[in-house]
Amino acid sequence: MTKIIDGKLVSQKILENIADEILFLEKKPSLAVIIVGEDPASKIYVNLKKKKATELGINSTVIEMHETTTEESLLNKIEELNNDEKTNAILVQLPLPKHINTTAVIEKINPKKDVDCFHPYNVGKIATNNKPYVYPCTPKGILSLLEYYDINPEGKKVVIIGRSNIVGRPIALMLLNKNATVTICHSKTKNLEEITQTADILIAAVGKTKLVTENMVKTGAVVIDVGMNRDENGKLCGDVDFSNVKEKVSFITPVPGGVGPMTICTLMHNTLELAKQQNAIN
Numbered sequence: 183m184t185k186i187i188d189g190k191l192v193s194q195k196i197l198e199n200i201a202d203e204i205l206f207l208e209k210k211p212s213l214a215v216i217i218v219g220e221d222p223a224s225k226i227y228v229n230l231k232k233k234k235a236t237e238l239g240i241n242s243t244v245i246e247m248h249e250t251t252t253e254e255s256l257l258n259k260i261e262e263l264n265n266d267e268k269t270n271a272i273l274v275q276l277p278l279p280k281h282i283n284t285t286a287v288i289e290k291i292n293p294k295k296d297v298d299c300f301h302p303y304n305v306g307k308i309a310t311n312n313k314p315y316v317y318p319c320t321p322k323g324i325l326s327l328l329e330y331y332d333i334n335p336e337g338k339k340v341v342i343i344g345r346s347n348i349v350g351r352p353i354a355l356m357l358l359n360k361n362a363t364v365t366i367c368h369s370k371t372k373n374l375e376e377i378t379q380t381a382d383i384l385i386a387a388v389g390k391t392k393l394v395t396e397n398m399v400k401t402g403a404v405v406i407d408v409g410m411n412r413d414e415n416g417k418l419c420g421d422v423d424f425s426n427v428k429e430k431v432s433f434i435t436p437v438p439g440g441v442g443p444m445t446i447c448t449l450m451h452n453t454l455e456l457a458k459q460q461n462a463i464n
């Protein structure tokens with residue numbers, strides 16, 4: 183029988199542990215979020231992050247910068263936060279306006295405060311199977327789900343659709359580090375269906391509604407749907423044709439309620455981790 187992976191439940195348990203831990207900390211963790219411009223989706227994400235942080239006892243500051251802010255002013259702001267002892271974690275909400283070089287911005291963040299794990303220092307640590315300061319939020323959230331449901335990736339054939347720096351690439355490396363046999367697919371992959379059919383664990387991180395259909399999955403596979411799309415009625419949905427695929431697989435994440443809640447929960451966990459590292463608490 184198929185098990186629906188409950189990201190809400192798992193994230194709730196992790197969040198409760200975070201709140202308990204923060205309660206006993208002398209210095210509360212502190213997260214600074216920079217948002218440049220007025221992108222409505224980014225504003226919603228930033229508000230959600232602030233709300234969740236506040237609920238958990240994390241000090242959070244949102245720094246709103248104007249759409250026309252120069253790259254230099256943004257880099258100066260990051261430098262200020264890098265040097266501010268009270269700030270443990272820095273997040274720059276992406277995407278940035280086109281005139282700003284995103285790579286330069288990411289590389290400006292002190293890797294010790296890089297709560298998203300986007301800095302090449304931290305990414306390189308993962309690529310060489312070493313520990314970054316913290317792991318990237320969505321990939322780590324996926325691993326927490328697998329762990330909670332006792333799904334051990336070791337020796338499993340994992341197929342990932344998508345190769346973004348935020349999801350596809352880091353989850354591929356993290357699963358490789360856990361001894362899975364990993365294949366990454368993308369828009370230029372030929373015979374996608376043939377490859378996905380071989381997966382014990384299939385991860386879809388594309389951004390295309392119902393890209394993954396029933397005929398693309400092996401019976402009994404584990405399916406993780408990272409996609410966050412809107413269907414023809416404006417309803418939130420993933421990359422997987424959930425109602426048909428779920429009949430065939432052993433585990434599947436729904437959208438909403440699967441990977442989504444794990445991402446924000448991991449962000450909170452990462453903020454706590456960075457604060458503990460900086461305050462030398464085990």
Ligand code: NAP
Binds near residue numbers: 346368369
């Ligand atoms: P992205 O940067 O747009 O990357 C999409 C990837 O999918 C690319 O590697 C692209 O290939 C590949 N792709 C596109 N069309 C394809 C096709 N027909 N067949 C195979 N591969 C195809 O997206 P992202 O940032 O990784 O996000 C992916 C999805 O996850 C989005 O819906 C996003 O909203 C969602 N997301 C959710 C969470 C969460 O917390 N739940 C977090 C992050 C992202 P190329 O590289 O060749 O272009």
